[in-house]
Amino acid sequence: MSQPVAQEKINKAPTSVPDRLFSSLSRASAVTILLVLSGVAFFLTIVGWSGMFGDIEGMSGSDNFLEYVGPLVFGTVYSATLALLIATPLAFAVALFISHYAPRRLAQTLGYVVDLLAAIPSVVFGIWGITVVAPLMSKNVYPWANDNLSFIPFFSGTASTSGRTMLTAGMVLAMMILPIITAISREVFLQTPRLHEEASLALGATKWEMIRQAVVPYGRSGVISGAMLGLGRALGETMAVAIILSPSDGYFWSILTNQNSNTIASNIALKFPEAYGLDVNRLIATGLVLFLLSFGVNMLARRVANSGFSGAAG
Amino acid sequence: MTATMSPPQSQVSSLTTGKMHRAIPFAICAFSVAVGVVAVYSIGGFKWGWMAIVGAHLYLLLVTIASRVIEDRRQATDRAMRTVMTIAFTTVTIPLISVFWKVIAEGASRFDRKFFTGGMRITPEDMLAQMEGAAVGGALHAMVGTLIITAIAGIISVPLGLLTAIYLVEYGKGKLASAVTRMVDVMTGIPSIVAGLFAYALFELFLGPGTRSGLSGGVALSLLMTPVVVRSSEEMLRLVPNELREASLALGVAKWRTILKVVLPTAIAGILTGITLAVARVIGETAPLLVTAGVAQDINLNPFSGRMTTLPVFSYYEYVQPGVPPETGIARAWGAALMLVMIVAVLFTAARIMSHVLKPKGLK
Amino acid sequence: MTANSEIDMPAQTAGITHSEVTSVEPAIAVNNLNIYYDKFLAVRDVTIEIAPRSITALIGPSGCGKSTFLRSLNRMHEVIPKAHVEGVVQLNGEDIYRPDVDPVTVRRRIGMVFQRPNPFPTMSIYENVLAGMRLNANRLSKPDADEIVEHSLTGANLWGEVKDRLDNPGSSLSGGQQQRLCIARAIAVEPEVLLMDEPCSALDPISTMAIEALMEQLKDQFTIVIVTHNMQQAARVSERTAFFNIDGPGQPGHIVEMDLTEKMFSNPQEKATSDYVTGRFG
Ligand SMILES: Nc1ncnc2c1ncn2[C@@H]1O[C@H](COP(=O)(O)OP(=O)(O)OP(=O)(O)O)[C@@H](O)[C@H]1O
Ligand SMILES: [Mg+2]
Numbered sequence: 001m002s003q004p005v006a007q008e009k010i011n012k013a014p015t016s017v018p019d020r021l022f023s024s025l026s027r028a029s030a031v032t033i034l035l036v037l038s039g040v041a042f043f044l045t046i047v048g049w050s051g052m053f054g055d056i057e058g059m060s061g062s063d064n065f066l067e068y069v070g071p072l073v074f075g076t077v078y079s080a081t082l083a084l085l086i087a088t089p090l091a092f093a094v095a096l097f098i099s100h101y102a103p104r105r106l107a108q109t110l111g112y113v114v115d116l117l118a119a120i121p122s123v124v125f126g127i128w129g130i131t132v133v134a135p136l137m138s139k140n141v142y143p144w145a146n147d148n149l150s151f152i153p154f155f156s157g158t159a160s161t162s163g164r165t166m167l168t169a170g171m172v173l174a175m176m177i178l179p180i181i182t183a184i185s186r187e188v189f190l191q192t193p194r195l196h197e198e199a200s201l202a203l204g205a206t207k208w209e210m211i212r213q214a215v216v217p218y219g220r221s222g223v224i225s226g227a228m229l230g231l232g233r234a235l236g237e238t239m240a241v242a243i244i245l246s247p248s249d250g251y252f253w254s255i256l257t258n259q260n261s262n263t264i265a266s267n268i269a270l271k272f273p274e275a276y277g278l279d280v281n282r283l284i285a286t287g288l289v290l291f292l293l294s295f296g297v298n299m300l301a302r303r304v305a306n307s308g309f310s311g312a313a314g
Numbered sequence: 315m316t317a318t319m320s321p322p323q324s325q326v327s328s329l330t331t332g333k334m335h336r337a338i339p340f341a342i343c344a345f346s347v348a349v350g351v352v353a354v355y356s357i358g359g360f361k362w363g364w365m366a367i368v369g370a371h372l373y374l375l376l377v378t379i380a381s382r383v384i385e386d387r388r389q390a391t392d393r394a395m396r397t398v399m400t401i402a403f404t405t406v407t408i409p410l411i412s413v414f415w416k417v418i419a420e421g422a423s424r425f426d427r428k429f430f431t432g433g434m435r436i437t438p439e440d441m442l443a444q445m446e447g448a449a450v451g452g453a454l455h456a457m458v459g460t461l462i463i464t465a466i467a468g469i470i471s472v473p474l475g476l477l478t479a480i481y482l483v484e485y486g487k488g489k490l491a492s493a494v495t496r497m498v499d500v501m502t503g504i505p506s507i508v509a510g511l512f513a514y515a516l517f518e519l520f521l522g523p524g525t526r527s528g529l530s531g532g533v534a535l536s537l538l539m540t541p542v543v544v545r546s547s548e549e550m551l552r553l554v555p556n557e558l559r560e561a562s563l564a565l566g567v568a569k570w571r572t573i574l575k576v577v578l579p580t581a582i583a584g585i586l587t588g589i590t591l592a593v594a595r596v597i598g599e600t601a602p603l604l605v606t607a608g609v610a611q612d613i614n615l616n617p618f619s620g621r622m623t624t625l626p627v628f629s630y631y632e633y634v635q636p637g638v639p640p641e642t643g644i645a646r647a648w649g650a651a652l653m654l655v656m657i658v659a660v661l662f663t664a665a666r667i668m669s670h671v672l673k674p675k676g677l678k
Numbered sequence: 679m680t681a682n683s684e685i686d687m688p689a690q691t692a693g694i695t696h697s698e699v700t701s702v703e704p705a706i707a708v709n710n711l712n713i714y715y716d717k718f719l720a721v722r723d724v725t726i727e728i729a730p731r732s733i734t735a736l737i738g739p740s741g742c743g744k745s746t747f748l749r750s751l752n753r754m755h756e757v758i759p760k761a762h763v764e765g766v767v768q769l770n771g772e773d774i775y776r777p778d779v780d781p782v783t784v785r786r787r788i789g790m791v792f793q794r795p796n797p798f799p800t801m802s803i804y805e806n807v808l809a810g811m812r813l814n815a816n817r818l819s820k821p822d823a824d825e826i827v828e829h830s831l832t833g834a835n836l837w838g839e840v841k842d843r844l845d846n847p848g849s850s851l852s853g854g855q856q857q858r859l860c861i862a863r864a865i866a867v868e869p870e871v872l873l874m875d876e877p878c879s880a881l882d883p884i885s886t887m888a889i890e891a892l893m894e895q896l897k898d899q900f901t902i903v904i905v906t907h908n909m910q911q912a913a914r915v916s917e918r919t920a921f922f923n924i925d926g927p928g929q930p931g932h933i934v935e936m937d938l939t940e941k942m943f944s945n946p947q948e949k950a951t952s953d954y955v956t957g958r959f960g
Binding site: 016018019021022023025026027028029030031032033034036037038039040043044046047048089090093094096097098101102110112113114115116117119120121122123124125126127128131132133136140175178206207208209211229232233235236237238239242243265268269272273276280283284287290291294295297298299301302 | 363399400403412473474475485493501504505506507511518523591601605609626633634654655
Binding site: 487555557559560562563565572579580 | 860
């Protein structure tokens with residue numbers, strides 16, 4: 001073949017003016033989004049800076065920033081983990097139920113119901129949690145758990161009579177993140193290659209055996225990444241915790257008492273409206289910490305999701 | 315548990331022997347429920363929750379044992395798991411029903427004229443009436459605020475998100491596109507309160523500390539909404555068959571016209587559905603508005619200055635600071651909550667219907 | 679000069695046999711065209727001329743670049759990211775790849791019909807026919823529009839079947855009708871050339887015959903280039919046939935020979951051609 005090698009001619013056409021306008025407009029939007037979104041951390045840092053390193057005299061309390069944010073980080077991670085522990089097995093079962101047990105016809109409606117659960121505003125979950133879940137648990141469950149299980153540190157302390165405990169918050173948070181975990185798990189369960197499923201059934205496996213052999217290995221990474229996204233959601237969930245939890249300052253492991261570490265988001269919601277001066281900056285700085293925390297978890301979730309799907313069968 | 319084939323249990327078996335009769339699980343179910351009701355009633359009276367819990371677990375136990383005896387271990391596990399899944403699903407629907415029930419039961423009492431016609435500027439006469447237990451105050455200012463702030467968020471997010479989606483699908487191929495995709499991906503998980511803080515920080519830098527306005531609330535919400543709009547629109551645009559673009563281009567139609575007149579109309583059902591869901595998502599947001607728009611007692615029609623209440627924030631404040639006696643405030647909180655849930659449910663259903671009705675007939 | 683004056687034929691470049699030259703000015707003249715997908719050379723060194731107001735068939739094994747070549751004739755090729763061409767394609771003597779030529783105008787003059795019928799799902803039959811004008815925001819009076827619709831649908835042999843349901847969506851038609859609708863849509867903008875990429879491969883024999891009959895009619899007005907895998911079809915409808923081949927996987931496709939169809943099927947110059955047309959290929 002004898003072609004001029006150097007001639008790398010891309011056929012660049014003189015696109016018309018409206019064509020160029022429109023493509024520049026859409027590119028400009030993309031650039032705007034990129035800038036604004038990456039500006040989040042930037043602006044939070046600028047305004048939060050003095051909250052992290054500013055004069056403690058100007059703030060309420062005498063903790064330095066690390067001492068201030070430490071218990072909040074603990075409370076955030078603790079409540080989110082609790083929510084995750086409750087929600088994941090439930091979501092797994094619900095997703096399986098919808099994808100493999102419920103009648104086809106019904107499955108769509110059920111999926112819709114679960115999605116609707118995700119759309120309920122968190123403030124509604126919050127006031128529902130404190131008027132329904134909290135009294136229910138503090139009457140029926142907490143005293144019993146406190147009496148019988150207090151040898152386990154998590155159940156020690158004086159059981160709350162109001163029910164405004166870490167466990168209640170965790171349960172309501174679990175309700176709130178359940179839809180996202182369910183939705184993602186359901187999706188991957190439904191994507192299980194029919195061939196795998198039928199191969200398993202053809203060998204005489206029962207439905208559950210088929211699920212264990214074909215569906216679960218295939219969907220595992222999906223469930224995990226769904227759980228991670230749910231965790232990310234739980235970390236940043238504000239109102240339900242702000243309404244339900246009765247917060248104290250410090251680190252608390254017990255989940256049945258009125259003394260609980262607050263979460264970052266809830267702390268901001270409670271203090272921000274009345275805050276002034278450097279306190280505002282400090283709260284914004286804690287917001288930055290929350291941002292980084294959930295950012296990290298989301299990145300991790302994405303990594304799991306991307307690494308998973310193909311090699312799942314192994 | 316292994317899934318390898320075990321040899322048939324009995325050599326003379328036809329296809330149905332060794333299988334539990336269909337009526338047996340029903341019988342066990344009835345029995346378990348009865349036991350649950352009786353047992354719980356005799357201990358502590360009518361406690362529906364406990365009855366259900368006892369009944370369900372008893373059923374799980376008995377059906378597994380029965381299957382183990384009549385059938386085999388594998389079938390027993392299968393039945394047990396099926397029961398567990400069903401119980402789990404039921405367990406999840408209970409809170410959902412409870413939420414709706416509670417919100418409707420508590421909120422309906424404040425669906426009166428005052429609620430929809432007045433704000434929270436409470437006169438001394440109102441105070442007295444409130445003391446006597448009358449329903450006082452309204453949420454009109456919050457409804458107006460919700461409308462304005464959501465509209466601002468939509469006005470920012472929809473064009474920005476849609477154009478970005480168009481860029482990603484129709485133009486973007488290089489580094490910028492992948493950077494935007496990744497950023498949007500990450501930002502769908504941003505905690506809503508952080509979005510609020512960002513908007514606050516932004517406005518503080520430009521307008522000085524302590525500014526609260528409807529606009530900054532709208533900006534905060536748009537930060538949450540835009541990634542959702544981008545993602546859903548992008549997905550819908552990608553579903554448009556390439557053949558249609560080519561058909562249009564081959565007719566000598568310019569690319570921008572192809573996008574506006576062929577690609578967008580074909581995807582419009584999905585795009586509108588996505589936008590509606592995005593609105594449903596942000597309309598219930600409380601936290602970001604708490605730190606940006608704040609609360610006010612009166613209708614504020616000016617998004618550029620002054621505090622502006624929205625329904626979720628109104629609901630929150632009325633619940634945590636209900637005034638005296640607390641019942642009236644709490645009733646207002648539930649009223650706003652009911653209103654919100656209704657709005658979200660309507661948006662949600664509208665999105666569903668829209669995706670069915672507007673879909674071009676030729677696309678499957 | 680008669681059409682089969684193969685003795686004094688000039689083009690014997692790069693191993694390509696051109697046994698036949700058109701008697702009149704070619705509608706499309708292709709000169710040393712190389713077609714790329716990014717770095718991958720898909721079709722190399724095509725030099726052919728396409729006679730006006732006649733049907734030219736492109737045949738060849740799968741993957742040899744027929745579609746690629748066809749799409750490069752109206753600059754649809756470059757719609758694919760990083761795809762580009764080198765060489766010259768002239769439409770009535772004008773290079774369509776000259777840097778100052780807008781591909782949009784090229785496509786208005788060279789229409790295209792695709793393998794799978796693709797009416798616009800958001801538009802009615804009526805609007806589908808007018809799509810070429812409407813999408814370009816050409817204002818049409820109602821009588822004019824009606825006139826064009828009737829004329830184009832008649833031209834596409836579809837008028838009788840759809841005249842009572844012009845407001846139905848285009849996708850409500852059968853596959854064969856949809857394909858004729860796409861042809862009507864393409865001829866409504868009155869192009870000079872009509873490119874068809876396996877227009878019948880998704881259709882049943884009856885619809886195929888309807889489209890072949892239609893092509894027979896259309897060639898009085900349009901220059902038609904058709905890609906087909908169906909030898910009989912090529913033999914039935916076309917005046918001239920070009921045979922494309924590929925030496926092996928990953929190799930560029932190239933044109934082996936082009937001649938009057940009759941000759942290509944009865945007495946081709948190249949052994950590869952006769953192997954292919956007689957089914958002894960591969
Ligand atoms: N979008 C594309 N990107 C990269 N390579 C492509 C693309 N489309 C086609 N090719 C390659 O170009 C070569 C020619 O493909 P083309 O579709 O033109 O063949 P064809 O002759 O039309 O085949 P068929 O008869 O199967 O339609 C093939 O090697 C194909 O893999
Ligand atoms: Mg082809």
